[in-house]
Amino acid sequence: MPVYVVTVSGEIPLRSSRTRPRFYRRLVENLRDAVERAGGRVLGHEVVEAKVVLRTDVDVTEALSKVFGVHRVGVVAEYQFKDLKDLVAWASSEARDLVANKRFAVRVKRSGSHDFTSLDVAREVGAALKEYSAGVDLENPEVTVEIEVRGSRAFIYKRAAEGPGGLPVGVEGRALALFSGGFDSPVAAWLVAKRGVQVDFLHFTLGSTRATYLAFKVARELSSKWLHGYRPRFVVVDFRKVVAEVASKVSWPMRQVVLRALMYTAASRLAVAGGYNAIVTGESIGQASSQTLRNLQAVEEYAKPSRPVLRPLLGFDKEEIVALSRRIGFYELSSKVPEACAIAPSRVETHATAGMVEEEVRKVDMSLVEKAVEGARSFDTLSSRPDDVIPSDDVEIDFIPEDALLVDAREWRGVDDGSLPGAIPLSRLDPDNVPRDKVVVVFCDTGAISTIVAEMLRKKGLRAYSLRGGLKRCGEGG
Ligand SMILES: Nc1ncnc2c1ncn2[C@@H]1O[C@H](COP(=O)(O)OP(=O)(O)OP(=O)(O)O)[C@@H](O)[C@H]1O
Incomplete structure (x- = not known):
């Protein structure tokens, strides 16, 4: 089950205590919508100090990184720890692959009351990871191991994507x-x-x-x-x-x-x-x-x-x-x-x-x-x-929509003679087997005969159009 720590845009936490809950509510609704549009489900969420922790059933990092109001999306591992020793053991086993043969730094953010400091965690995790890495480098690390400690829970960032920032859509009219x-x-x-x-x-x-x-x-x-x-x-x-x-x-x-x-x-x-x-x-x-x-x-x-x-x-x-x-x-x-x-x-x-x-x-x-x-x-x-969105009142059309069924109305020529790719001859069209919402584009050399044919097909209930100007002025598909 993927877990995400979504950091909200910097200006949201600065809003007044009256406005803030509305912004967070809207952001969570929008995040949920993004997850569902990406084919997933939100299995749980909580708002913790300018972050939204989100649990989903499938990977939705890309979708979440396109929600306005999101500063950053972290894909995290989560752990309920007992004490510092337990936390360090978990964090160093989670981050081992991350630091392999790389110069690294550990950064820790902490909230809640503990008998250790953020620096203690950083120092101990750093020491435990050192042997797997190319050494600690606080100035210019190749990778940064990010750990967040919130009460008795800890998160470690596996990867992160930038969000667009801004405000949640819907809070401003x-x-x-x-x-x-x-x-x-x-x-x-x-x-x-x-x-x-x-x-x-x-x-x-x-x-x-x-x-x-x-x-x-x-x-x-x-x-x-x-x-x-x-x-x-x-x-x-x-x-x-x-x-x-x-x-x-x-x-x-x-x-x-x-x-x-x-x-x-x-x-x-x-x-x-x-x-x-x-x-x-x-x-x-x-x-x-x-x-x-x-x-x-x-x-x-x-x-x-x-x-x-x-x-x-x-x-x-x-x-x-x-x-x-x-x-x-x-x-x-x-x-x-x-x-x-x-x-x-x-x-x-x-x-x-x-x-x-x-x-x-x-x-x-x-x-x-x-x-x-x-x-x-x-x-x-x-x-x-x-x-x-193509107007149904027009019998003529000036382009060929992507999924249109193409019908060649130049019976006497045969379809091999300069016909359009995928076109079928009119004689092979069975109107009863064409879905009513399918766009049918009929063409001929000039657009004159195809207009008559399109009108005829419309009477049979088809969404038929005639290609304006025919093959002589053939438009491109979208
Ligand atoms: N067919 C249209 N329907 C709706 N709005 C339009 C339409 N054509 C232009 N506009 C509006 O007028 C603005 C300026 O249009 P114009 O065609 O002069 O410039 P443009 O720089 O080519 O704009 P765009 O790149 O958005 O087409 C557009 O950005 C859009 O907001």
Whole structure:
């Protein structure tokens, strides 16, 4: 049975005696959630002086090291000792392998009343281990034997993993994170969650649904690894009609700024409706040309968001954001998310004012924004599949989802003729044997015949889509 000593972030023990129990309670709940998501069970726990001792049925070191509020996770051996002699005998037999042929030091922390000091324990364990090692080296040891004595119990650290620090998720209210899934927004959401905020995701489909599909994957990864103690939501707002409206009515240089203002307006409404305390974005100053300080001011002054907008990346350079994205494990997935560039003109207004935004927004049919917000769909990031976020109203799809069943509608050509890997010919498709939630992507040369076929298959109850543009403009899978 693995035993862990979880050291909590330094700032938790400093909280007032009224606040502290709530923080510990939430941390323990989140640790339990992390253990269960990793397929284990908590067999017992206790909070002892800024540490949580946790007993589980399987190894969950990795999962525990991703819980906010955790400074360090120690995998320990535990012993109930009688006296100093007994303690030293146990500790030196436990640590023998650890120090084998290495220069070592012993460090002891002690609490409770004993007839020996920490130094006594260190000295005696050190002496007992010496013959197995390359000698004691207190200045620059290769390994440190860490022993904790708490009352009549002792722990010895076998190995340890660094935690992320921060505060337990859930102690600081809730925020709605504007989430594209690119490098910036996941890091922004992560940083806010690290401060104890329960984060849900808000994604706008601006063009390709592949971007939405991939953004969901990033949100799912972030949720399952890092966001404990609740079930994060992924809210999707289909903004494609709004994008088309902006593209046709707004002057080129202002399109990006106006689109951002409308995203703020929609986010603000959803934040109020969902009872959130704040909105989060991955904006930083001067990074993309549309993110100048003046543009940020113009957008916020125009949209007057009803909740504070948190921008945790404001002080970061792009390299720092990418490095953090790598460190916390989103780099690979985020790098696949396509940039939504359809609306981005080559010349972007960098000195917008609220007045300019207002003037441009007057040209836009705002009922489209209303409708998009009303039609928002919400998914549980932990149990939903990326396929679920693909809009079912679209008959066409512009990419091939990973697990899709591919159907070649070019009967007359035969499947060997430039077909896609894994595709089956339409004549071999038996609709009765296809699960109702399976995404079926039908393709032909141009997308014309496959659209008719997809509609036909939908009538038979299948989740069928036609590959837009056909093989001539074939998209990549996620
Ligand atoms: N499709 C979207 N859905 C939700 N929020 C978005 C979307 N696109 C952008 N945002 C929000 O606006 C911020 C700035 O987006 P922008 O595309 O200008 O910059 P970015 O640096 O590429 O951001 P990211 O790397 O997060 O995509 C994002 O970090 C995110 O918070």
